[in-house]
Amino acid sequence: MNKKGEIKMPLIIGLVLIPIIIFIIIKSNSITTQKRDKIILNILLILISILYIILCLIIRVEPFNFEDHYSTEYMFYNGEYIVYSGIIFMFTPFMWIVLFHFLKMIFYSIRVRKNAMIKKDEEYIYYRGDLDKVSPSIIMFTSTFEVDIKKSVSATILKLKQTGYIEENNGTYICTNKDESNLLESEKMILNLIRYNKFDTSMYKKVIEKETLENKYITRNHGGKISRIIKIIIAIFVPILVFCFSLWLDDYHFQNYHVYPENDGHAYIYLEKEKDIEQLYKEVKDENDYKHDGYISYDYSKIRADKLEYGVVRKAFFLSIIVSFSLGFILVFVLIGLYVIIEQIIHFNKNYTRTIKGKILLNKAYALKNYLSKYSLIKNRTEKELILWEYYLIYAVVLNVNVKIKDEIIEKYVSEI
DSSP states (O other), X not given: OOHHHHHHHHHHHHHHHXXXXXXXXXXXXXXXXXXXXXXXXXXXXXXXXXXXXXXXXXXXOTTOOOOXXXXXXXXXXXXXXXXXXXXXXXXXXXXXXXXXXXXXXXXXXXXXXXXXXXXXXXXXXXXXXXXXXXXXXXXXHHHHSSOOHHHHHHHHHHHHHHTTSEEEETTEEEEOOOOOTTSOHHHHHHXXXXXXOOOOHHHHHHHHXXXXXXXXXXEEOTTHHHHHHHHHHHHHHHHXXXXXXXXXXXXXXXXXXXXXXXXXXXXXXXXXXXXXXXXXXXXOSOGGGEEEETTTEEEEEEEETXXXXXXXXXXXXXXXXXXXXXXXXXXXXHHHHHHHHHHHHHTTTOOEEEXXXXXXXXXXXXXXXXXXXXXXXXXXXXXXXGGXXXXXXXXHHHTTSOSHHHHHHHHHXXXXX
16 A cells, blocks of 8 residues: 555545545434444444554554554553553544533433432322323423433323324224314324324424423523522532643653563663552562563562452552543543533523422422332233233333333334434
8 A cells, every 4th residue: 555545545535535434424313223232332332433543553554654663562661552552532523523422321311310310208199181181291300400312202192192183094094083272283293203204303392392381380490590590610629620630640650650661571660669569569479470580580569460359469460551541532522621611501591490299299200200119010011911001101201111102113113303
């Protein structure tokens, strides 16, 4: 391969992978993708990133033409491969996309868990019919301040079916002629989805948010803006602090646990602290693990870097990994900070708190969830198996008691969202 071709190869591979990565992420985020398949696709994203880094480290062509320093052992225990991996990440945009994808998943999960947290010492009282007049989507938004499209659409389809707006015909759903004037806008959107198989997810989320506010289950919490401003400030300073800490730790590691190569092909750690030298002396089983000249002279301040059975060596290796990662992957901390800033700006005016009416609603919803989870067989059953429990299927889906039913409905009746 000529030099020009070599220079282009890693960049071309990285550019080709961008649309592939985007396609995998879109497929993973699709509501028609089941949980098991989502996990497989997310693992695939990680594997692609790791294999790309390994490929670049192996072929060693521009712009990643890294030099070997002394021996592989030295480079490994000195953390140079981690630094090189960080440089590859820095100049590979498709990995940034993968990082943002996982950050979005993590932050969404944290928000939902935090907002939907149930106090264990609280008693929830529910009677059948308490939730009849409330849209499943409103229950969800009141609980989590978020909209899970798959759960919301599935639960709403079940409710519209139970109330006679939808019926099943030859393995598919069709809309009836029942008067729709009393339905919420979000419910009408689901009927249009059944009719025309077209759906605007962004608009659907906004409509549910609006309906929950208008029904006074939640209200805006203007005091939350201060918290978001503080988070933005923290997100700005964290990468700076990480970088400064990394420089200090790098100097500390160099002064006290410096790794250097020797002519015998091994890498050695030079110990500066007497405490570490004494501790190591108590642990060493074979004096040949020390740096030595021939069979007589041993230097007890120098120990082979690959002898991880010794606590001091493990400590030095651990510090080397931290320093190498924090310096090599400093862009990761910058991108995380950037994501947090964007996240806070997007949700700046979406600070909600539940009203008394909303808390009463959740009291009933959580009571039903506890009942369905503990005292029913609804958890792992399909829609057909639970025909007599049709009323409860709606809430089993939206309250995350049963994950099979929502997958069934989406896969069978909804092909385009």
